[in-house]
Amino acid sequence: MSSYEDNIENIKCNVIHQDVVDSVSNKMIELDTAGELAEFFKVFGDSTRLRILYALSLSEMCVCDIAAVLGTSQSAISHQLKVLRQMRLVKYRRDGKVIYYSHDDEHITEIFRKGLEHINETK
């Protein structure tokens, strides 16, 4: 049993193909852009938000109605609508006490469709 502390530095990961690494690095997405993109997709990564977006693809709706359809508390819906608003995925209009939400992005439906295609294919 030899002391492995001496050469612990050797137990690491080396670049195998420098040409591939260089080529990919040049065309690589910016770290900031990847961050923004991740933030965007993160919004779709929660079933409550997903269902809100789906419901709104069917009809403009007020907060109480969304809560009723999803069977979720008004507060939870409201918190999530704030996220969707900040991501510019939904817009709203006020009519008296009631606030109506609707989609604010034409990509949502397309992204949904691609996602559904994926999970249906891999079953």
Added chain:
Amino acid sequence: MSSYEDNIENIKCNVIHQDVVDSVSNKMIELDTAGELAEFFKVFGDSTRLRILYALSLSEMCVCDIAAVLGTSQSAISHQLKVLRQMRLVKYRRDGKVIYYSHDDEHITEIFRKGLEHINETK
């Protein structure tokens, strides 16, 4: 100051438009499906995974090369590749000691493109 404990039940959220709620409920996405879809999009909600997927869209790569391009530890990359594998987003082939990863889904590029369109429009 009256006791509000008596009618605290009244402070709640009521359905405003029963017709809309019924109509949307009928066409609503299944809870299970929404869950699966959320799990799928959750994968795109992390910048490390996003950058791995982006890198792989440019070229098939081994784990060490991916780590080099991203400037991340081999272990972190390996953990995330496991997630991507389980989601059937990447596949791999072994060549001796080296394992090469590549895309396993044609929807990835499309979904990326839609996401980028969104964040570019809302700037």
Added chain:
DNA sequence: GACACATATGAACGAGTATTCATATGTTCA
């Protein structure tokens, strides 16, 4: 102005998760 109601929001709590560290597995080569 007082009340009812639709919606928003801050704080707290619990659940989930990305990374790190240490180590295991699997393969090549001598």
Added chain:
DNA sequence: TGAACATATGAATACTCGTTCATATGTGTC
């Protein structure tokens, strides 16, 4: 067989995030 290396993985830690609870804000009505 044993050293070297590419990759995988379990456990621990730190951080993020969704919901709940309590309450605030804003609007219409009497």
